[in-house]
Amino acid sequence: MCEATAASGQSCSAPARPGRRWCVWHDADAVAERREMSRKGGAARSNKSRVRKQYVDGILSPAELEGLIGTTLKGVLMGKIAPGQAQAVASLARAAMSVREASEIEERLRSLEERAGISDGRTA
Numbered sequence: 001m002c003e004a005t006a007a008s009g010q011s012c013s014a015p016a017r018p019g020r021r022w023c024v025w026h027d028a029d030a031v032a033e034r035r036e037m038s039r040k041g042g043a044a045r046s047n048k049s050r051v052r053k054q055y056v057d058g059i060l061s062p063a064e065l066e067g068l069i070g071t072t073l074k075g076v077l078m079g080k081i082a083p084g085q086a087q088a089v090a091s092l093a094r095a096a097m098s099v100r101e102a103s104e105i106e107e108r109l110r111s112l113e114e115r116a117g118i119s120d121g122r123t124a
């Protein structure tokens, strides 16, 4: 066990480094390890927010979808993309387009209803 005492007066409960009397946080010689651990911790945290951000970043405009399909098509023709991969891209692009269509129709319907003064029951 680490021999250091925390500011609260309690002794540190972290395991001491091999052959040392203190843990990695209290051993004055463990500067490099501490830096590495902080770096890893920071990376893990920013990975999470990066994944969350990707959902928003992943929204493709019609032009982007078209570009993606075109790039994939060229890739297949040049032998850089396997037909199976292209198939996956194609069906994902179809899925993205139908989600977009559905939300566009929903949006247009809502504005039509608003103008007509019709309530669909969800918005009283």
Ligand SMILES: [Zn+2]
Pocket: 002, 003, 004, 012, 013, 014, 022, 023, 024, 025, 026
């Ligand atoms: Zn300690």
